[in-house]
Amino acid sequence: MATDPKDFTAPRYSRRALLKGGAATGVLLLGFTLPFGRARAASAEVFAPNAFIRIDAKGKVTLIMPQVEMGQGIYTSVAMILAEELSVPLEQVELIAAPPSDALYGNPVFGIQVTGNSNSVRAFWKPLRQAGATARAMLIEAAARQWKVPAAALRAEAGAVLGSGGTRLPYAALIDAASRVPPPKDAPLKARRDFQLIGHPLKRLDTPDKVRGRTTYGIDAMPAGVKFATLMACPVFGGKVRHVDDARAKALPGVRQVVVLEDLVAVVADHMWAAKQGLAALKIEWDEGANSQVSSAQIWQQLREASTQEGVVAKSVGDAATALQGDGLVEAAYELPFLAHATMEPMNCTVHLTQGSCEIWVGSQVLSRAQAIAVKLTGLPPEKVIVHNHLIGGGFGRRLEVDYVDKAVRIAQHVEGPVKVIWLREEDVRHDVYRPVYRDLLSARLEHGRIQGWKHRISGSAIIARWLPPAFQKGIDIDAIDSAADIPYDIPHLRVEYVRAEPPAVPTGFWRGVGPNNNVFAIESFIDELANKASADPVEFRSRMLGQQPRLKAALELAAAKSGWGDALPARSGRGVAAQVAFGSFIATVAQVEVDAYGAVHVRRIVSAVDTGIVVNPDTVIAQLQGGLLFGLTAALYGEITIEGGRVQQSNFHDYRMLRIDQTPAVEVYLIDSDEAPGGIGETGTTAAPPAVANAIYAATGVRLRRLPIERALLAERRT
Amino acid sequence: MITLNINNEEHEVDAPPGMPVLWVLRDLLGLTGTKFGCGIAQCGACTVHLDGAAVRSCLLPVDTVGERRITTIEGVGASAVGARVQKAWLDLEVVQCGYCQSGQIMSATALLSKTAVPDDADINAAMAGNICRCGTYVRIREAIKRAAAEPAG
Numbered sequence: 001m002a003t004d005p006k007d008f009t010a011p012r013y014s015r016r017a018l019l020k021g022g023a024a025t026g027v028l029l030l031g032f033t034l035p036f037g038r039a040r041a042a043s044a045e046v047f048a049p050n051a052f053i054r055i056d057a058k059g060k061v062t063l064i065m066p067q068v069e070m071g072q073g074i075y076t077s078v079a080m081i082l083a084e085e086l087s088v089p090l091e092q093v094e095l096i097a098a099p100p101s102d103a104l105y106g107n108p109v110f111g112i113q114v115t116g117n118s119n120s121v122r123a124f125w126k127p128l129r130q131a132g133a134t135a136r137a138m139l140i141e142a143a144a145r146q147w148k149v150p151a152a153a154l155r156a157e158a159g160a161v162l163g164s165g166g167t168r169l170p171y172a173a174l175i176d177a178a179s180r181v182p183p184p185k186d187a188p189l190k191a192r193r194d195f196q197l198i199g200h201p202l203k204r205l206d207t208p209d210k211v212r213g214r215t216t217y218g219i220d221a222m223p224a225g226v227k228f229a230t231l232m233a234c235p236v237f238g239g240k241v242r243h244v245d246d247a248r249a250k251a252l253p254g255v256r257q258v259v260v261l262e263d264l265v266a267v268v269a270d271h272m273w274a275a276k277q278g279l280a281a282l283k284i285e286w287d288e289g290a291n292s293q294v295s296s297a298q299i300w301q302q303l304r305e306a307s308t309q310e311g312v313v314a315k316s317v318g319d320a321a322t323a324l325q326g327d328g329l330v331e332a333a334y335e336l337p338f339l340a341h342a343t344m345e346p347m348n349c350t351v352h353l354t355q356g357s358c359e360i361w362v363g364s365q366v367l368s369r370a371q372a373i374a375v376k377l378t379g380l381p382p383e384k385v386i387v388h389n390h391l392i393g394g395g396f397g398r399r400l401e402v403d404y405v406d407k408a409v410r411i412a413q414h415v416e417g418p419v420k421v422i423w424l425r426e427e428d429v430r431h432d433v434y435r436p437v438y439r440d441l442l443s444a445r446l447e448h449g450r451i452q453g454w455k456h457r458i459s460g461s462a463i464i465a466r467w468l469p470p471a472f473q474k475g476i477d478i479d480a481i482d483s484a485a486d487i488p489y490d491i492p493h494l495r496v497e498y499v500r501a502e503p504p505a506v507p508t509g510f511w512r513g514v515g516p517n518n519n520v521f522a523i524e525s526f527i528d529e530l531a532n533k534a535s536a537d538p539v540e541f542r543s544r545m546l547g548q549q550p551r552l553k554a555a556l557e558l559a560a561a562k563s564g565w566g567d568a569l570p571a572r573s574g575r576g577v578a579a580q581v582a583f584g585s586f587i588a589t590v591a592q593v594e595v596d597a598y599g600a601v602h603v604r605r606i607v608s609a610v611d612t613g614i615v616v617n618p619d620t621v622i623a624q625l626q627g628g629l630l631f632g633l634t635a636a637l638y639g640e641i642t643i644e645g646g647r648v649q650q651s652n653f654h655d656y657r658m659l660r661i662d663q664t665p666a667v668e669v670y671l672i673d674s675d676e677a678p679g680g681i682g683e684t685g686t687t688a689a690p691p692a693v694a695n696a697i698y699a700a701t702g703v704r705l706r707r708l709p710i711e712r713a714l715l716a717e718r719r720t
Numbered sequence: 721m722i723t724l725n726i727n728n729e730e731h732e733v734d735a736p737p738g739m740p741v742l743w744v745l746r747d748l749l750g751l752t753g754t755k756f757g758c759g760i761a762q763c764g765a766c767t768v769h770l771d772g773a774a775v776r777s778c779l780l781p782v783d784t785v786g787e788r789r790i791t792t793i794e795g796v797g798a799s800a801v802g803a804r805v806q807k808a809w810l811d812l813e814v815v816q817c818g819y820c821q822s823g824q825i826m827s828a829t830a831l832l833s834k835t836a837v838p839d840d841a842d843i844n845a846a847m848a849g850n851i852c853r854c855g856t857y858v859r860i861r862e863a864i865k866r867a868a869a870e871p872a873g
Contacts, residue, residue, distance in 0.1 A: 207810060344852070624816075653758050661848055
């Protein structure tokens with residue numbers, strides 16, 4: 001979270017502050033305290049100093065992963081942090097996914113077990129280091145007692161405690177004694193110069209299985225006797241089933257059962273092919289309900305009307321109203337569409353419900369919520385609801401929801417034995433929880449080539465109000481204003497407002513890049529317009545207003561230098577820049593594009609320079625930026641979900657397009673060395689690419705695009 | 721009963737005619753390395769080899785396979801080219817979520833089996849049918865070139 005409490009006028013908190021103030025505001029968010037000693041002395045066979053580390057008598061080290069792996073490399077990064085402070089080689093550790101438990105494995109920022117907002121390393125950096133260091137100190141103390149020497153004379157290395165004269169006690173020999181050592185309060189952390197793992201480009205631990213097809217994602221769970229099901233919910237949001245004729249479906253070989261619920265129909269079969277054919281053979285009559293007339297046109301009209309109202313003030317500095325009076329006022333409106341997540345692994349969940357238990361196989365970013373929804377639906381006690389968490393074939397925020405668990409459990413309530421519920425791609429696209437539509441109104445006045453006054457009104461859905469209600473206070477969605485209230489530029493008079501505008505019918509949720517997606521696009525596009533108005537070079541214009549942001553300024557200068565900023569380019573080619581502080585990282589990006597005579601945009605090269613503080617695994621950081629930039633590029637070039645008749649018009653990859661390899665530009669990422677605490681990186685690139693590309697298109701064509709996705713017709717020199 | 725040669729082993733399956741090979745592999749044989757992504761041959765996650773050529777198994781009816789040999793991600797490492805591709809994927813740390821990578825590796829192996837040293841246009845043509853939502857394309861391209869440069873065997 002880039003926002004900091006001190007940057008706010010009202011209300012004065014960020015997610016982090018909210019956590020600390022949880023008790024004061026009467027909400028359920030839990031502080032993060034390591035459960036030291038919880039499992040200690042349970043058995044002398046295992047040394048278990050805290051919730052993250054187990055060492056058995058054979059010296060096997062098991063690390064428990066609080067965060068879920070969805071491709072971002074967090075298993076490796078978390079293991080590196082723990083192993084670093086524990087002083088064990090990475091190849092000797094075994095990883096286990098944490099079971100559902102907010103108390104033990106809750107994200108320190110959110111207080112619940114969630115992997116999202118690019119904050120796994122940020123949130124767990126200190127607690128995990130403390131967990132590792134505490135265990136190391138206890139092992140050293142155990143050795144000190146055995147050798148009758150002061151602990152200060154000993155050190156740990158490669159899974160053993162080393163004494164003077166080459167004496168050595170492996171951890172395995174110390175676990176019994178270490179279990180009786182009281183855990184120290186402030187075990188010393190290693191200095192950065194002593195890091196053996198952190199900062200080195202280590203091989204990921206999850207990839208060897210993935211290249212051999214051996215990884216078991218949620219969709220691959222195969223409990224004995226499992227049946228296969230696929231489903232269709234009413235295509236109109238909120239609609240219900242009126243009548244189902246299932247005669248033809250039931251006659252198909254392999255179809256076992258048709259489950260009709262209030263809002264959906266599922267076909268249960270011996271294999272997915274029969275289930276899929278069965279679904280196609282159903283004649284379903286829907287009661288489309290109140291939303292059957294909702295359309296994109298209506299949604300945009302409502303949003304535009306809502307954005308004319310004054311919003312809740314999220315930040316106010318100086319006197320923006322006065323500073324915006326006079327000549328030289330620039331105004332612009334930017335709009336972003338609904339987006340689906342389209343994870344490559346479609347939504348799925350496998351459930352085995354019996355009289356007294358519920359077993360679930362799923363990949364989820366919110367494990368404890370997955371368990372909680374099953375508890376609620378079945379009435380079983382939590383200890384009877386076992387959730388097996390799987391590696392995730394793409395999260396991007398989609399698996400921060402548990403609707404796929406909800407639907408699978410409700411179907412399983414009508415099925416004997418285990419059932420694997422897989423959504424077809426069409427269902428996945430049409431019943432996503434969508435990145436909201438946003439509209440941003442920006443106005444600014446320039447004086448002497450600098451921004452004197454600034455007003456930014458953000459209108460859109462308040463995802464936080466639904467997803468984490470206690471965090472939605474005083475009408476401000478802290479996600480929707482993220483990277484806007486904390487805009488990095490020196491602006492003496494500034495006002496940022498938020499208008500909560502919920503689209504009718506369409507469910508909205510987090511999408512890779514979250515709030516900054518919208519704000520960085522609007523702000524960095526508008527800054528470019530202001531640079532043009534000031535007749536200034538876009539890089540130089542930004543740089544002159546980054547006096548308070550040396551880390552971002554350095555990134556901007558590096559990106560400009562590496563990209564050949566200012567070098568001549570052919571006709572209808574251009575470079576565009578974007579700079580941002582988001583997720584605790586500082587990133588500047590230059591995109592180079594070519595726009596052909598028919599308006600097709602070819603992105604040739606993207607260069608990003610980033611300062612993300614101390615880097616745990618540099619190769620993972622680079623991979624996340626490469627991928628994040630391309631994720632943002634897909635959105636800029638193609639991404640749009642539209643609504644007609646209360647239903648999503650897109651259905652699969654032919655009409656909801658993804659970037660492919662033949663349209664992929666060269667991507668270069670440069671990391672800036674830093675001693676600061678780690679920033680977030682999974683979403684940083686996604687927010688950076690769209691404004692950089694839009695600005696490059698302006699440089700190439702003189703056409704300013706204020707909506708995404710890019711509308712080719714606006715860029716064509718001639719009609720096809 | 722239909723007899724299939726999968727990864728050089730004979731399998732007897734009781735599959736209805738028209739059932740796509742994807743679901744035969746996954747649901748009847750438990751070979752879950754081959755992935756379901758779209759069901760309409762748009763994403764390539766389900767790519768397997770039929771006599772060495774890359775095909776989308778989600779639209780390949782099982783009764784049309786006949787004597788032809790099916791190779792999946794579980795078996796592709798047995799060939800020298802497949803093993804080189806897998807190694808290059810690990811050396812360059814291509815994979816993120818990994819869900820599409822079975823299909824990517826199958827497509828890349830088919831490409832390199834036919835074109836030992838592909839250029840960028842060859843790579844685009846062979847790989848544009850495989851979507852990666854994590855955006856690993858930059859490394860996929862590099863890894864194919866790396867695998868092509870490795871000595872055979």
